[in-house]
Amino acid sequence: MGxxxxxxxxxxxxxxxxxxxLIFLMVNVMGDPxxxxxxxxxxxxxxxxxxxxxxxxxxxxxxxxxxxxxxxFTGDFxxxxxxxxxxxxxxxxxxxxxxxxxxxxxxxxxxxxSLGVVTGLRRGxxxxxxxxxxxxxxxxxxxxxxxxxxxxxxxxxxxxxxxxVSSEAPFNELIIPGLVLASVSLAYVTRLxxxxxxxxxxxxxxxxxxxxxxxxxxxxxxxxxxNSLIPVVTFIGTDIGALMGGAIVTERIFNIHGVGFQLYQGxxxxxxxxxxxxxTILVLVFLLANLIVDLLYAVLDPRIRxx
Amino acid sequence: MLLEVRDLHVEFHTRDGVAKAVNGVNYSVAEGExxxxxxxxxxxxxxxAQAVMGILDMPPGKISSGEILFKDQDLLKLKGxxxxxxxxxxxxxxxxxxxSSLNPVLSVGEQIGELFTVHRxxxxxxxxxxxxxxxxxxxxxxxxxxxxxxPHQFSGGMRQRIMIAMALALEPSLIIADEPTTALDVTVxxxxxxxxxxxxxxxxxxxxLITHDLGVVADVADKIAVMYAGxxxxxxxVHEIYKAPAHPYTKGLLQSIPRLDQKGxxxxxxxxxxxxxxxxxxxxxxxxxxxxxxxVCRTDVPPLAQVSETRQxxxxxxxxxxxxx
Amino acid sequence: xxxPQPYDPAIAGTGAGGAMDLAISEGSSLDGGPGGLPKDxxxxxxxxxxxxxxxxxxNPVFIISGLIILFLLIISLWPSLITSGNPxxxxxxxxxxxSSPGHPFGYDPQGRDVYTRVVYGTRTSVTVGVCATLGxxxxxxxxxxxxxFFGGWWDSILSRISxxxxxxxxxLGGLVFLSVVTGSTVWPVIGFMILLGWPQIARIARGSxxxxxxxxxxxxxxxxxxxxSRMMLRHVAPNAVAPVIVVATIALGTYISLEATLSYLGVGxxxxxxxxxxxxxxxxNYMRNAPHMVLYPAGAxxxxxxxxxxxxxxxxxxxxxxxx
Numbered sequence: 001m002g003x004x005x006x007x008x009x010x011x012x013x014x015x016x017x018x019x020x021x022l023i024f025l026m027v028n029v030m031g032d033p034x035x036x037x038x039x040x041x042x043x044x045x046x047x048x049x050x051x052x053x054x055x056x057x058x059x060x061x062x063x064x065x066x067x068x069x070x071x072x073f074t075g076d077f078x079x080x081x082x083x084x085x086x087x088x089x090x091x092x093x094x095x096x097x098x099x100x101x102x103x104x105x106x107x108x109x110x111x112x113x114s115l116g117v118v119t120g121l122r123r124g125x126x127x128x129x130x131x132x133x134x135x136x137x138x139x140x141x142x143x144x145x146x147x148x149x150x151x152x153x154x155x156x157x158x159x160x161x162x163x164x165v166s167s168e169a170p171f172n173e174l175i176i177p178g179l180v181l182a183s184v185s186l187a188y189v190t191r192l193x194x195x196x197x198x199x200x201x202x203x204x205x206x207x208x209x210x211x212x213x214x215x216x217x218x219x220x221x222x223x224x225x226x227n228s229l230i231p232v233v234t235f236i237g238t239d240i241g242a243l244m245g246g247a248i249v250t251e252r253i254f255n256i257h258g259v260g261f262q263l264y265q266g267x268x269x270x271x272x273x274x275x276x277x278x279x280t281i282l283v284l285v286f287l288l289a290n291l292i293v294d295l296l297y298a299v300l301d302p303r304i305r306x307x
Numbered sequence: 308m309l310l311e312v313r314d315l316h317v318e319f320h321t322r323d324g325v326a327k328a329v330n331g332v333n334y335s336v337a338e339g340e341x342x343x344x345x346x347x348x349x350x351x352x353x354x355x356a357q358a359v360m361g362i363l364d365m366p367p368g369k370i371s372s373g374e375i376l377f378k379d380q381d382l383l384k385l386k387g388x389x390x391x392x393x394x395x396x397x398x399x400x401x402x403x404x405x406x407s408s409l410n411p412v413l414s415v416g417e418q419i420g421e422l423f424t425v426h427r428x429x430x431x432x433x434x435x436x437x438x439x440x441x442x443x444x445x446x447x448x449x450x451x452x453x454x455x456x457x458p459h460q461f462s463g464g465m466r467q468r469i470m471i472a473m474a475l476a477l478e479p480s481l482i483i484a485d486e487p488t489t490a491l492d493v494t495v496x497x498x499x500x501x502x503x504x505x506x507x508x509x510x511x512x513x514x515x516l517i518t519h520d521l522g523v524v525a526d527v528a529d530k531i532a533v534m535y536a537g538x539x540x541x542x543x544x545v546h547e548i549y550k551a552p553a554h555p556y557t558k559g560l561l562q563s564i565p566r567l568d569q570k571g572x573x574x575x576x577x578x579x580x581x582x583x584x585x586x587x588x589x590x591x592x593x594x595x596x597x598x599x600x601x602x603v604c605r606t607d608v609p610p611l612a613q614v615s616e617t618r619q620x621x622x623x624x625x626x627x628x629x630x631x632x
Numbered sequence: 633x634x635x636p637q638p639y640d641p642a643i644a645g646t647g648a649g650g651a652m653d654l655a656i657s658e659g660s661s662l663d664g665g666p667g668g669l670p671k672d673x674x675x676x677x678x679x680x681x682x683x684x685x686x687x688x689x690x691n692p693v694f695i696i697s698g699l700i701i702l703f704l705l706i707i708s709l710w711p712s713l714i715t716s717g718n719p720x721x722x723x724x725x726x727x728x729x730x731s732s733p734g735h736p737f738g739y740d741p742q743g744r745d746v747y748t749r750v751v752y753g754t755r756t757s758v759t760v761g762v763c764a765t766l767g768x769x770x771x772x773x774x775x776x777x778x779x780x781f782f783g784g785w786w787d788s789i790l791s792r793i794s795x796x797x798x799x800x801x802x803x804l805g806g807l808v809f810l811s812v813v814t815g816s817t818v819w820p821v822i823g824f825m826i827l828l829g830w831p832q833i834a835r836i837a838r839g840s841x842x843x844x845x846x847x848x849x850x851x852x853x854x855x856x857x858x859x860x861s862r863m864m865l866r867h868v869a870p871n872a873v874a875p876v877i878v879v880a881t882i883a884l885g886t887y888i889s890l891e892a893t894l895s896y897l898g899v900g901x902x903x904x905x906x907x908x909x910x911x912x913x914x915x916x917n918y919m920r921n922a923p924h925m926v927l928y929p930a931g932a933x934x935x936x937x938x939x940x941x942x943x944x945x946x947x948x949x950x951x952x953x954x955x956x
Contacts, residue, residue, distance in 0.1 A: 026808050137934070142893050
């Protein structure tokens, strides 16, 4: 187990550097990093040259990348366009996005798995068909449309929620945004659970459990669900990273000041340091989430042993 | 009588039509008695057993008529919850493929123990102790250490012993073993079969042994019911059937057992294939494959005729079959 | 392992690609009959196709989604068939007005006819979807097939590179890429989708090629001295095509959705391009008073994406023998 973790961590290194380098190149080479440093105004040539030198932008790109990464490992993510430290932005943005992600994951687990179990056990019945069509519709409607609609109906017309989230972003204000963020994954979790349940319900060990005279509820929770949830847990785990990175749209609609909001601002103002810094952390979260999922797999399925 | 199946009919409704899997089966098992149900795959032997256990998949399966009397009550008239309480406690089942029949993600101790926690309301700790006790009883070495292991960590024979331990756990009065040794190596087969027979004697249980292998049956069974296309074609005490079968199908089965004294001869095989259950031939279902078939066999279903006090055969020509030896 | 629904990273960021290609390669594993001569799976593949076709013709989901897609293709080629208006003609005096005779969907914030813009927007969405899917399918299956066929260091490098692309959330990557590669045409958007989308198809193509390659008949052909390119075309390709088609069809829908999302965020297409995403974005500020300006393009978008996803779903069910 220990050796497996180490091997996986080693494998993550090239992926981590590859992904961050890619983003670094895109932002640095194709864009104009100086533009962002002068705030909203255009820089005059002299200031630009001076800033170039100050930030080491006159050096080759690979050197810039190495310098940047060196700084990152000492905890220095640089400065954002408004002079704020990027780490400060992170300290305010990440807790918000993490709360939003938690809400989304809770929706996926509670609603997605329940619907999946219900439909998986009633394959071909009206409720199954209805939920299947619903999931297709949810998958088909882009998140930003779902978000705008819910905001319009719940926030503007019915006034159940406030259409924009306050800057503290407490959990209760994040319920609907979390649902919007989760919506597509929620549909996938439902379908995945349904397929998995339906397949396992025909398994021999379920028949054995019935022959043992176990109550139906116990057969479903203890025998069927334990086996069926293995692929679902994998999906949800992998989704954590994706949700945090994909929160941009949701955060924009509901005006949530999280990671997506800061990234969006960073991109609009071409603040290299903000963008690369946030993306670096997101890639790291994504890779770690994948690793944890792999390890969880071994816990859920005793047949899997990592060497 | 411990168990009596009376005129049981089971159908499967499929996309291609109605498959008549069981067509009027009668059999009975007394306490301490072993009934071997013999037949090819598709003969309805497993479906009958599943109907008795109450684990038939419904739909597509459907019990269209019949009675299953267990200790003089008709199981088919019981409510779901009453039926459930009989399963595991009063009757238990051993399946063919222990690897797929055991839950891969629960330890064998949990799987044996849950019978005690669910049916007897025992604590998990006591149930675990019981599981160790049972594993000892089916002679799994180092039971105490292995109780927390998972099915894939056991060998095929050991897994089947775990299935047996599970079936015996609550000391039921009837055990149904569906091809319990088919998936095992030949040497292990004998050990598992002996163990099963021994425990059955000890606990004085009724045993229904479903198999397609006549060789397995001879040593353990008291009586045999041979099934073909969802019907019983012959019933007999075990020794008499070996001496003189009263149905051409049984005869064919016996002739296709390899024997040491017939070295060099070609092994006999029943020609043709088992019938399609969607289109069972009219008359005697065996007629297309029967060497003795006459016109009457193609039109009239042969009734189960009393051959002797203890024997029955569903063949128009059972006398001729008996005499042909 | 139970088969997860094909899951497209284009929507939720990054995907469970590994699990998916495992399931698909299991589903398409083709073995020769027991004891018999190794069968050429291209024969099996033919019967797979004809079976699938027979299934599809009876499937109402396939027929309905197919008809919708046919309709969308026709009006994106000849929008003037169902509208005589000009999507760019603005009449500010009518801005935000609701439905009126001849203008069933009303007017947008700049007084342009919403119905005409929705019709013309089809062309943009379909172009992006089709071109991005074709590009992703070609690049992805080529690279994936190479990796699967030759294995070794090719395979390792390609796997690592695709890991890197999977590590970048799609919307995020789109924001960065498209804020530097700009333009009002569809090409930067399509280019970006190909850049980030190919690993998904590559993994599937790689998986199927490896499965097919292990078959006896391919080994035999190799022993008989068949050239690599001939074997790829004759034996391996026909069997690897099915899973790629399934995933590509579903991906087509999600690319359309992604284009709209990026345009909504202001980095995809830009005015004067006609795109549902742009229109929704522009209209969303006035949603309180004139929700129709959002609802019609959003409805068209949802219907289009739904049609492609349903088509892909139906094709997958037909091609996956395990589900029969």
